[in-house]
Amino acid sequence: DGVCMIFLLLQKRIFGSYYWEHIISELRSQAKLASQGAALFNEMLCKRIEQDHQRDEQTLSKITRSLERIQEQQSKLNQLNNKDALILTESSEHFEVIRSGDHYMFEYELEQQDEEEKQDEAIAVQEKILEVLAANDEDENVDDTTAQQPRTSSDTQELTTTSPTSLPVITTTTTTTTDIILPTSTSAEATSVEPKEEKSKKKIKIILTKIYLIIWIIVDYFIDLFYRNSRDYYEVSIKLTQMKSDDKIFQHELMRLETNIDQASIINIDQMAGGDQSNQNAYQQSVSQSINSSKRSRLYRLYDSIFYFSMYRSEFLCYSTMILNLITSGALLSMPLPLSIFLWATLSSRPSEKYWNTVLLYTEVIIVVKYVFQFKYYLSNAEAPDAYRLTAINIIGVDRKGTASSIADLYLLLSLFFHRSILKELGLWKSAQTTPNST
Known part of the structure; x- marks a missing residue:
């Protein structure tokens, strides 16, 4: 009773503190901005598409102007050739014939390019x-x-x-x-x-x-x-x-x-x-x-850049841990996770909230099931010799193993929660309702 009373007083103290109000406001604002990051990314994508479209139009206009200048130069040369056709003789020198197809046909006014070529x-x-x-x-x-x-x-x-x-x-x-x-x-x-x-x-x-x-x-x-x-x-x-x-x-x-x-x-x-x-x-x-x-x-900026780069590619961390989990365990329980990468996650540009919730739930169930089967409830769950390795328990993956498989499962769970926190922090946990216009 005394311990329960202490915990009740501690809860009352926590729930009545300003820090609890800060946590509530943080969770509410995070829930409101759950899909705002996706909308901002879509807006930035539309702006880049519009910029690429404008750049393509500028290059096309430059090419058309260059072709028009070449046609004008060619028409002028044809007129001069028609006038000088009677003057030309068979004793014309070789360099004059070469000069007729020289690069001066492609001369035009130099235009200042908007973007200079950057060195690698x-x-x-x-x-x-x-x-x-x-x-x-x-x-x-x-x-x-x-x-x-x-x-x-x-x-x-x-x-x-x-x-x-x-x-x-x-x-x-x-x-x-x-x-x-x-x-x-x-x-x-x-x-x-x-x-x-x-x-x-x-x-x-x-x-x-x-x-x-x-x-x-x-x-x-x-x-x-x-x-x-x-x-x-x-x-x-x-x-x-x-x-x-x-x-x-x-x-x-x-x-x-x-x-x-x-x-x-x-x-x-x-x-x-x-x-x-x-x-x-x-x-x-x-x-x-x-x-x-x-x-x-420099060390701070290097750490900051690595942190944002890891946020940029955090889903690949989850994918690699799924494959590593299958390699360490080699069981049927770990098989659906790598298959979900190729059959569900990579089919879209960004996996949805449903996918990550499903993977999180499945990983938690796997960890609980493997933990329960670590106890010796019956003889078939005991350590079997090499002659009995191809049993149903070993194939499924609920046999008694060392710490490597459990560490791989926990590492997978931590990486999934890390990716989930990044998506919620950036407002990418929920997909945007509407894609913003490019205007």
Whole structure:
């Protein structure tokens, strides 16, 4: 009775705390935004399709203009050939005949292209690494080099909002500028006087400096690669965070009105709106400070980029754990999970909520059934010799095994819950009701 009384008082304390109200508002806002992420992804997809359509139209217009210019040039050449047909003789030189089909037929006015061709980043990284390796090994100012670190500005976002209810507009600029500062060469007279020990120390310092610079160049490349692949998820998470903040403020004020409805004090609605605006401005400042990744260290930005890239490909983690579970167990109970990947999940661009709920429920049932059959209820469930391996219990997968299969089952369950939390956080747990127009 005393223990029950303690638990009841603990529950009363928890349910009456502000943290419980925070959890309630979090769950309510998450339920409201369950399909908002899918709608935002569809909107971004429609915008990209429209941009691709406009780009195709521009290229077609350029091609048609080029063909028209070529036709005009060809018509002019035909007129000149008709006029000069009587003048031409059989003793015309060879280069004149070659000149008649030269590239001047395709001359036209140069047009400025809207998008410049970007160099492959992998090639740029290779060039930087070769530049570091090709530096002079007999340099002197090594200490200045180690003090200078490659400066990188990667994924700086500007968050601007037009109204409290409008979605934030994020301008993402991914540029990586790595300034490699290598030591300058000194005169040959100064190096000849120095002893051999100092020269060997300088060579070691230069080698370590080069390794240091190469590592940071590779880290910057992977940061940009991960951010570029998970850019959509990053933008959607920022937008959903802003929308969730607005919904939390609204719910908090409603709960405050419900708790203070019996009091005699009069609530000034204008002051309440001003407080909401101040809270929202403070939140926007915190978000803008948090996304200013240029001031963060490389290790933090690498961790952040890997986290968003794992969010971008979290379903592949679940698929790989399903296959790993089948490999470790090799039973009929684990067979439906890999089959569901190819017969259900991959048939759509994004698996539905029904699929993940089914996989979660089936995995939980498998874990419970395997746990129950670990006890020796009857002789057939005991450890059988090698001659009796092809029994029904072993084929189904409820025999008594080691810890490898149970760890694989628990790892699969954790990966499924991790993917479920990511989908709910990004508003992708439920599919969007309607696809937004491209306009």
